[in-house]
Every structure is written in structure tokens, then in C-alpha cells.
Amino acid sequence: MLTPSTARNDTLIYAAYYAPRGRQRLYMVASEISRRYLTPTDYLIGIIGAEGSGKSTLIRGLFPGLELTNDDEGVNVRPTPLYTFTQDDFYSGHTFHVDIRYELAFKQKYKIKEAIRDAVLANRRVVVEHFDLIYESLGMNAQVLIGLGEEIIVARPSIFGPFPQNIKSVVDKTIKYRLMAHSAEDITTSILERDYNYKSRVLHSDVRHGFVISFPERPEIDIGELEAKVKAFIAQDLPISVGGEDAIKVGDCHIFCTGPRTHVRTTCQIEAFRLLKEFKFNYLTNEYMLVGMVGYQEIAGFEDINEYMEIQD
Numbered sequence: 425m426l427t428p429s430t431a432r433n434d435t436l437i438y439a440a441y442y443a444p445r446g447r448q449r450l451y452m453v454a455s456e457i458s459r460r461y462l463t464p465t466d467y468l469i470g471i472i473g474a475e476g477s478g479k480s481t482l483i484r485g486l487f488p489g490l491e492l493t494n495d496d497e498g499v500n501v502r503p504t505p506l507y508t509f510t511q512d513d514f515y516s517g518h519t520f521h522v523d524i525r526y527e528l529a530f531k532q533k534y535k536i537k538e539a540i541r542d543a544v545l546a547n548r549r550v551v552v553e554h555f556d557l558i559y560e561s562l563g564m565n566a567q568v569l570i571g572l573g574e575e576i577i578v579a580r581p582s583i584f585g586p587f588p589q590n591i592k593s594v595v596d597k598t599i600k601y602r603l604m605a606h607s608a609e610d611i612t613t614s615i616l617e618r619d620y621n622y623k624s625r626v627l628h629s630d631v632r633h634g635f636v637i638s639f640p641e642r643p644e645i646d647i648g649e650l651e652a653k654v655k656a657f658i659a660q661d662l663p664i665s666v667g668g669e670d671a672i673k674v675g676d677c678h679i680f681c682t683g684p685r686t687h688v689r690t691t692c693q694i695e696a697f698r699l700l701k702e703f704k705f706n707y708l709t710n711e712y713m714l715v716g717m718v719g720y721q722e723i724a725g726f727e728d729i730n731e732y733m734e735i736q737d
Contacts, residue, residue, distance in 0.1 A: 438579040442630035445606040447682040454485025470555030470566030511546040523553040556588035574598035604718040609635040634717040661692040
């Protein structure tokens, strides 16, 4: 008889969450995903997403304490212990991490494949970044696939999919909106502090192709004026770079940010920025919400995540 949690996992096609941009918010969502969708017998976890999308942060939230073999900038932290694993090693770890894109610079694909298969078949968990790069060689799908674009997509594949390329096609298409929204959000917050004296930490949340900044009281702000200031800032085509662990540098301006790598490269890459012309009031939280949007409507391809393959006799 299936337990409720097992039944939920067996009938899961995919779940989608907004992918938050701050480090702590991403940790919280990852913890929720781990609690809802991961079981102790999930030995092969596939992570898919572009560079700078926050995969390493997501993995740290999913598996607290797991030491990653390299960081987001490709700097090796420690030798990959997966290659020295043997089943008769009593002191071997239970969970391993491997970044396929990084490892392919040093090892042949078949060596990586063998290391992953040996560990999984010995009931060890392997968390594989850029799983789409090893899937065909590996010859088996992950038990759980997690894609990170504008949304976090969680899927438990069957023999009919979804397959890594399905997830990748969606996250590759949507990641640009997350990068644009994050950069626009930080610029807007900086101008709110600089020109409107909103120095207290305001609350941030997400919306499709945009961001939400919440205030405990209705701000005395002309939204049209604020929008014009943000657009003028964006039009300067300033470079955006990492300014520290909790900061970005936009031109000569340093802005607080706990996700400094999740940004566009220059402000002019922020497309079609606009603010909704009135504050939205949330009656449940008694907050006034300023909503910012970027980009244009575009079909993300979610209907292609799960493939149906007709079985021929």
C-alpha cells in the first residue's frame, strides 16, 4: 500500500516554484522542495540550469552540509571524492556532488559515467550539476530532475519523461527574465533608498517576469516619477558585476544584493521595464505592493516538459 508521500511522488508530473533571487529566499524554497519531493532512496538527482542561475545555492539548500566540488566560478574547492569511492569503504560518504561541465575539462565522459553509476548502484546519492550533459552517456534518467530558470521546476521522471532536454529547453528560455527582473529590482531598491529615503529593508517577493517590493504603509511615492528614474538609470548602459559576497557594482554604484551573480551583464539588457501605476494592497498581510515588470509575453514551452512516446508493438 502506498503511503501518502509515496503516492504524491508517483503521480508527480512536475511542480513549479518562483525562483527567488536572494540567497536566503532560495535556501528556504530549496528546503521546502527537499521536504516535499526528496526521499532517502533518491540516489540520482539531476540539476539543470545556466551558469549564474543559482544552482550551487539551490544545492546547498537542498542538501545542507554537502561540500560542492567547485563553486559557481569554477574554482576547485576540493578533489572530487566520487572518483575514489569504493563500496567496501566503511567510511565513505553517502552523498556526492559532481559538476559535469567542470569535470569534462579534466576527465573523459566515460570515466565520469562509470563513477556515477558505481555510486548509484551501491545505494549512494549523487547530485549531478548539468545533468543534461551526461544523460545520454549515463543511459538512465535521474530519479528527480530539478531545473532552475525563472522558475524552479521539480520533476520525477517516468520512462515517458520528462527528459533532461525538456527541462533544459524551458529553463534556458526563461532564465533571462529572472536576470532582468533581479537587476531591475536592485536598481529600483537603490533609487528608493537614494531619492526617497527608504533605507529600512523592504520585503521582496516574486511575480512572473517581474518583482514585488512590499511596504508596511502606503509610500508617498509618485510611481511614474520612480519609473522614469529607473528607466533613465537603465538607459545609461552601465556594466553590472559582482561587488562582493553581498553586493553588486552597477557602474560606480555599489548595491546590496545577496545573489550577486544572478544579473544581466549591463543595464541595457533589461528589456521593457515598467511599474504598475498603482500600489496593490494585500488584505491578508496589510502590505502595499510595488510591482515591477520586465520583458514581453513569451511561451516558455512548459507544455513540452513531459513527452508522450507511443509504444510500437
